Amino acid sequence: MNIGISIIVVSYNVASSLRNCLESYLSQINSQIDEIIVVDNNSSDNSVDLVEESFLNIKLIKNSKNSGYSKACNQGYKSSKNNIIIFSNGDITVPVNFINQVREKMSTLPNCGIMSPQLTTADGRIIQPSWSYNFTFLNQFFLSIFSPARVS
Numbered sequence: 001m002n003i004g005i006s007i008i009v010v011s012y013n014v015a016s017s018l019r020n021c022l023e024s025y026l027s028q029i030n031s032q033i034d035e036i037i038v039v040d041n042n043s044s045d046n047s048v049d050l051v052e053e054s055f056l057n058i059k060l061i062k063n064s065k066n067s068g069y070s071k072a073c074n075q076g077y078k079s080s081k082n083n084i085i086i087f088s089n090g091d092i093t094v095p096v097n098f099i100n101q102v103r104e105k106m107s108t109l110p111n112c113g114i115m116s117p118q119l120t121t122a123d124g125r126i127i128q129p130s131w132s133y134n135f136t137f138l139n140q141f142f143l144s145i146f147s148p149a150r151v152s
Helices: 016-027 045-056 069-076 098-108 137-146
Strands: 005-011 037-039 061-062 084-089
Touching: 005 069, 005 098, 016 037, 016 045, 016 084, 037 045, 037 069, 045 061, 045 098, 045 137, 061 069, 069 084
Parallel strands: 005 037, 005 084, 037 061
Antiparallel strands: none
């Protein structure tokens, strides 16, 4: 499959874990079609130096101030070359075969606009998502009317 993936890694004072993050992606990408872009939000540690000195094949965007995660994601997106984008924090690592799984799944879902992996700890425990549903009668009513399956 020749579907290119752009990986946008947002960095802010994560030098201690950034190397592992980037290496976990680099070990899986196809350097001919994939790319990694690090957007640094004015880190005061050596995150920028780490990328500049150890990861010469990674594009680095250096911000003069920390404007937040979403703005950094948008900056990376605007400078990316592929249609599949992975937004990532700089303090994570991805499991073996993650990139191929994303590539394969996205190739079978041409109308998919967004996908989110299951987040787990290093020992495999599922991380509780930051949202939850409160299934009161009123919520159930609105979900039955406005659920994504019903809205076109």
